[in-house]
Amino acid sequence: MAEGTINTVSVEPATSVGTVRRPALSPSRASDFKQCPLLYRFRAVDRLPEKPTKAQVRGTLVHSVLERLFGLPRGERLPERAKDMLEPTWAELSQECPEWTELFEDDDAVGEWLAGAAKLVDAYFGLEDPNRLDPEACELHVETELSSGVVLRGYVDRLDVAPTGEIRVVDYKTGAAPREIGEAKAMFQMKFYAVVLWRLRGEVPRQLKLMYLSDGQALAYTPDEPELVRFERTLEAIWKAILKAGRTGDFRPSPSRLCNWCSHQALCPSFGGTPPEYPGWPEPDPGEESVLDRAD
Incomplete structure (x- = not known):
């Protein structure tokens, strides 16, 4: 099946006449809010800069190479070509x-x-032979609006569609986060994509596949419709909580062991810091992910 795109429910970006994209929820920002509302504020509202790590940039590089690999004809998708x-x-x-x-x-x-x-x-290459498949799309932007009005937006590493129509969502993981925490965040992300694709296509993805390149392991999961309905409600509840915090500016810290990896400890009250003055709810859009978010 040739590489392509999916029709999405999209909103046009900002223009010179003042049109703005509607605020949306992305998997990374939803995960941030679940982890720590103040972290969400620092990233999505204050948009404080964060110095990337070598591991994050390496993840971006590997994702880009794997995307380009599938641009080659079958038979040419070889380890040496990819490493070149x-x-x-x-x-x-x-x-x-x-x-x-x-x-x-x-x-x-x-x-x-x-x-x-x-x-x-x-x-x-130890996990699969790319010459045996042709993804419908790589690094695919997907976006849809739920009946509640929540806009969901994100990027899928790879979308495979079988001749019989079954959908598989594939995500590459290259980072070195603690495994139990990393897997929970990764599955949250995959269920997010599953909800978006289900609402766009009317078909529950047959498989959500995580490929852990750092240790050469793969994890496959099969969601069902009732599970995605429940997860959709979870996303709606997260967005409702974000909007409430956005109106008041009350984004509270939630200390955990993940604080060890936070770039903003100096501004966090849990570590004796003081956040910058609240700038108000951002326009046009607090939901966009960066390339580093998508790389993991």
């Missing part, structure tokens, strides 16, 4: 985001980092 893409793809990414090059001390550090990315690519 790493350096030129990094050259493009670092040109688009030159600040990422500041993560590395010298060329030797870049070479060592690229070697780590090559191991992730090898791990991917």
Whole structure:
């Protein structure tokens, strides 16, 4: 099946005459609010900058290479071809985001980092043969509006559709988050995509597949319609809570062991800090994900 796109319920981006995209919920921002409302505020409302880690940027690189891999004809999707893409793809990414090059001390550090990315690519080929399938889409933007008015928006790493119509959602994981926490967040993300695709296509995805490239393991899950109905209600409740906090500015911290990975401890009351003055609910859109969000 040829690579393509899915028709989405979309809202036009901001224009010179003042049209704005409606606020939306993305899987990363929903997960942020569940983890810590103040973290959501820092990222979605204040939009405070965060210095990426080498692991995050490596994830972006590997995702980009795997997307390009499926642009090759069957028979040419080979480990060496994929690894040969790493350096030129990094050259493009670092040109688009030159600040990422500041993560590395010298060329030797870049070479060592690229070697780590090559191991992730090898791990991917240990999990499946890309020559045996043709995804309908890679890095697919999906968006829909629920009957409650909540707009859901996100990016699917890969969408496979069988000749008989069954849908499989595939997500690559390259990060090194604690496994039990990471898996819970990953499954939340996958169920989010399952709800969006179900509402867009009228078909519950047959399989949600997580591919852990750091350890060469895969996790497959089959959702059902009642489960997605319940999860849809969860997303609506999260959005309702976000809007309530947005009106009042009351985004409270929720300390946990994940605080060890937070970039904003200096501004968090739980660590003796003071958040910046609340700027008000953002326009046009607090729900968009960055490429680093999508890379994991």
